[in-house]
Amino acid sequence: MNDFILSFENNFITDNRYLYLVQGLGTTLLITLFAAILGILLGFLVAIVRSTYDKTGKLKFVNAICNVYLTVIRGTPAMVQLLIMYYVIFASTSMSKIVVAILSFGINSGAYVAEIVRSGIMSIDNGQFEAGRSLGFSYPETMYYIIMPQAFKNVLPALANEFIVLLKETSICGYIGLMDLTRGGDIIRSRTYEAFMPLIAVAIIYLILVMIMTHFVKLLERRLRSSER
């Protein structure tokens, strides 16, 4: 037991080493939050383009671009995308690493969000479209007032899952020299030559974050469902 306390002190208290974890956590949360926002925006946009094409045959050209985007992003590892983003696309600019990471993860997440949302839109009975259109709502109005609220409710669990994946995936951003939570733990390990304490601490922090997210999604789901027993 004494060993444990000594090890704890050595890894987190000495030289204020816990600050690596705190700062890293901040970076991880910052990247996850903004990448999620970007992912939602991109994903909804692409999903609407794709389902509009599926339903009406319009937007053929934009749909083709979206298809390329989905194929490339879903067909290559997020890690490779991040490295290309940093070492190729933004190599000659002075863009901050955080922004590069946000863009990279946001663009990556957008592809998955797009397919989730599209499946949600396509799962809504076509009669809902027809009812909206026959009342006199335009296509965008029908989407906005009638289809999207229902589709969103249906895909909420899948979307939440995507953001949990996103949170964990940001752990690779140490590869472009960012100090996120994972890298923070790693730095402590390199200082103390002890692996157990810092890595387990990092794992526990991720776990708690995911549990908090899961809890809020459950609350939201229950609230959305109460409107429709």
Place this chain on the structure above:
Amino acid sequence: MSDNTLFEIKGLCKSFGSGLVLDHIDTEIKTGEVVVIIGPSGSGKSTFLRSLNLLEMPTDGTITFEGQNITDKKLNLDKYRQKIGMVFQHFNLFPHMTILRNLTIGPIKLLGMSQKEAEKMAMQYLERVGLPDKASAYPSQLSGGQKQRIAIVRSLCMNPDVMLFDEPTSALDPEMVGEVLEVMKDLAKGGMTMLIVTHEMGFAREVASRVMFIDDGRIVEDNTPQQIFDHPQSERLKSFLAKII
């Protein structure tokens, strides 16, 4: 074309792939008429009805509504559809909205009514169909018959010039058919122009001013209910009636 002609349909065709579902339909619908459309399944009667508010785009022919060619590409389709009420077999109420919201969203967003005005009107209609206590319920809490009555009211709230009914009672349990037909009879008595695709022959005989028999994408007979049911002319209508009555 006389003054009270609402729809004038000329050479209307619709094909899906290589199959011709509507084969040169010519007819007129006058204001105040209650036209019941009957025919075997797959005859094109629903397609005909749905092409009147362009849920199905005609492949050929013209539809004129109140003197305006609605197959014209330049037509504002959404404005046009506001004047055409449509009631579906499967109700298609919006499950994420309360009944009151289902009824008022159209008038508020499309006709520019205030929420207060729209809700007042909706409540009057709900009284008329006997469902004022359901205003704050959600569609999933209603029976099929109640849902269909609400769906009819939803269309009425847009103050349409004509109402289209696509097999409004076909998805209902038998004991709920009556309450929906009652509402429709009431509407007909009030002078609403109605086109109804249905298998309810008793209702057709009682309420229709005209009955159209469609088979194979053509209007085979178009006459008063007495003539259609008591003195069918064509063999096809005779055998159709023999099967269903």
